[in-house]
Amino acid sequence: MTPELKAGDFLLRPLRPEDAPAVHRLVNDWSVVRMLSRLPFPYPRDLAEKWIASTLEDSARGEAHHFAVTRNGTLLGAVGLVLSDDRRSASLGYWASPAVWGQGMTTAAAQRVVEWALQVLKIEKLTADVAVDNPGSSAVLRKLGFQETGRGSRRFVSRGTDCPIIIHELTRSGFLQQEATIQDAPPPPPVQEKASTPAAPPLPKPRTLLVVAAALLDTQGRILLARRPEGKRLAGLWEFPGGKVERDETPEQALIREMKEELDVDLTGSCLAPFTFVSENAGPFHLLMPLYVVRRWRGTPAPREGQELAWVKAADLAKYPMPDPDLPLIPLLQELLG
Numbered sequence: 001m002t003p004e005l006k007a008g009d010f011l012l013r014p015l016r017p018e019d020a021p022a023v024h025r026l027v028n029d030w031s032v033v034r035m036l037s038r039l040p041f042p043y044p045r046d047l048a049e050k051w052i053a054s055t056l057e058d059s060a061r062g063e064a065h066h067f068a069v070t071r072n073g074t075l076l077g078a079v080g081l082v083l084s085d086d087r088r089s090a091s092l093g094y095w096a097s098p099a100v101w102g103q104g105m106t107t108a109a110a111q112r113v114v115e116w117a118l119q120v121l122k123i124e125k126l127t128a129d130v131a132v133d134n135p136g137s138s139a140v141l142r143k144l145g146f147q148e149t150g151r152g153s154r155r156f157v158s159r160g161t162d163c164p165i166i167i168h169e170l171t172r173s174g175f176l177q178q179e180a181t182i183q184d185a186p187p188p189p190p191v192q193e194k195a196s197t198p199a200a201p202p203l204p205k206p207r208t209l210l211v212v213a214a215a216l217l218d219t220q221g222r223i224l225l226a227r228r229p230e231g232k233r234l235a236g237l238w239e240f241p242g243g244k245v246e247r248d249e250t251p252e253q254a255l256i257r258e259m260k261e262e263l264d265v266d267l268t269g270s271c272l273a274p275f276t277f278v279s280e281n282a283g284p285f286h287l288l289m290p291l292y293v294v295r296r297w298r299g300t301p302a303p304r305e306g307q308e309l310a311w312v313k314a315a316d317l318a319k320y321p322m323p324d325p326d327l328p329l330i331p332l333l334q335e336l337l338g
């Protein structure tokens with residue numbers, strides 16, 4: 001199902017039947033509809049209703065996810081993803097009310113949907129087509145890290161003719177690389193007086209981030225997972241509770257602090273059994289994450305930071321989308337608890 005996502009001031013949510021008047025008013029505008037290949041102009045009201053109904057069916061089947069972009073309850077545009085049959089790639093599309101053009105809304109909303117698609121749906125490749133006379137839309141895609149991969153032509157119903165288009169693509173690895181480059185941009189190289197052999201482009205500098213996490217096990221051998229809340233990096237993914245080790249803290253002290261802050265449980269004096277660790281590229285940093293197994297604690301885990309909690313059987317772990325670095329932990333926990 002299509003979730004609710006936050007992007008700054010904007011709430012992205014599934015479309016609803018009652019959005020039809022606003023969708024019709026915003027799309028039935030030549031400056032908007034001329035850039036959307038499949039829609040006629042004028043745009044009839046019943047098409048808005050049919051489109052919204054189809055987005056709900058597609059979402060229930062997991063074939064597409066369309067989001068209404070709203071601010072303070074007002075619908076201002078939409079962002080959509082249509083998945084391929086094998087669910088490994090998707091095409092991205094969007095439109096926005098001209099009243100908010102140039103304010104960064106489309107970039108913010110599309111960026112959030114792209115992150116969600118790559119991180120939560122684990123999509124490998126996103127594509128987007130843009131009419132050549134729509135440079136604003138190409139600029140949005142470039143800001144999201146898309147690259148032009150080709151040119152083509154497509155029939156635009158509203159214009160009654162074929163129009164040249166630019167095909168753009170963003171791969172999951174390209175997205176991760178971009179995240180790393182933005183956060184760890186190395187200083188510019190010193191200017192060289194004489195050009196010798198051309199220097200290889202600088203590799204992003206890996207910064208190792210030490211994060212501790214715990215697999216809290218209940219008496220039935222279920223593991224506690226927490227879902228990262230909207231607004232945090234990797235929002236929507238399930239992970240082992242924990243957090244960054246602060247300066248002057250041991251990993252165990254950090255774990256006790258994080259468990260108190262996040263779950264209001266007290267691990268003081270509990271057996272914190274080192275189980276395994278993650279050492280993986282995690283985009284903007286290299287993640288080093290010791291994972292402890294903890295079977296006893298004081299208190300009942302409660303979501304103190306707006307996260308959702310779930311007690312999950314080892315066999316069901318793969319049903320909960322997790323950050324990529326966590327994936328190798330799943331079979332290890334299944335072996336421990338199997």
Ligand SMILES: Nc1nc2c([nH]c(=O)n2[C@@H]2O[C@H](COP(=O)(O)OP(=O)(O)OP(=O)(O)O)[C@@H](O)[C@H]2O)c(=O)[nH]1
Nearest residue numbers: 211213233234239240241242243244282287323325326
């Ligand atoms: N706690 C935890 N973090 C994980 C896991 N897997 C994983 O990639 N991470 C990453 O490790 C980093 C941990 O940072 P965090 O945001 O939880 O740490 P924190 O509680 O100190 O956060 P704060 O800086 O927002 O207060 C995040 O980038 C997170 O995505 C996991 O299983 N558990």
